[in-house]
Amino acid sequence: MRSRSMLVACAISGALVSAALGCSTPDSNGRFVQAKLPDETTFAPVSILLDVRCGSLDCHGNVARNLRLYGSAGRRLSASDQPFSPACNTASEVDQDFISVVGLEPEQVSAVASGADPETLTMMRKARGTEAHKGEQIWSIGDDSDTCVTSWLEGSVDRSACMRAVTAALPNGASNPLVGCVSP
């Protein structure tokens, strides 16, 4: 009888210890400095692509998303702006989108900017459909959208790929006002 009580006590203690370990969090005093970041000055065409492909109001233009995006095709940063007015992403929206992207996984973005495989970023895996994503697969490895983002992450944005990707994604094709927002 006594040994059975001991067994139960051990089991409960084990469960409590496991729970405590499972709830452990990173050191709150820990700091990470991003050694290298993708180039903010060439981010604008990437911002438009992300706005069009990911930033609709029912997806990453929604404040409930961890990756929050602002832009003409979705949520505007300024309370006085509206979707498509002004037609192109503002400089402030580009800045905010940049912060969203590089701040989502700071350590990993820094690693990718230093040469690591872009696939190591959750954002890329979700867009490529290699990780579960409510919005499902958005683009494929090596297509124009993928090339637009990976080329920027790797230090030399392919503006032509970005423009082709934006044009292909937009309903109403070339007559969509957003096409004029990204130049080749």
Place this chain on the structure above:
Amino acid sequence: MKYAIFFGAFLIAPILACDPTHSDQVSALGGEAPNVNEGPTHRPGEPCLRCHDGAFGDPEEFSVAGTIYRGAEDATGADGVTVIMTDATGSTHTALTNSAGNFYVTPGDWTPKYPMQAQIESGSTKVPMLTLISRDGACSGCHVAPASDDSPGRVVLTLDDGGTPP
């Protein structure tokens, strides 16, 4: 033992079925408008799929639904407007608005694979939606009046200046 499992399942089922957030959202919609019965013309402009989600089979589940208005400042529903929806696979489905401006699509008729494109047509007026619909089949999930930083406003056929929306 069998009775214990049955009794446990009986207790757990209501807990799993209860979603207080969803209940609050439904309650926030309020009651029916006076003189409008539940049916295809009720609650224009409201987020249809909030209730028509198929959770318990009643009300009927919708895959896509919404309301088309005559104008941004005109809260009158536009009757007889054709809503053309094209999903990611190229599959197209059309629906027609009723006297309240409402339209709806049931999963039995068509369920889109997102992202989806949409266009509304009435006579010679054709208004394509210029952004992709990524996951919400209810128009008013995003289209809420008035237009603001997080809403393009109502889905309308014409703007107040006579032009068509972008």
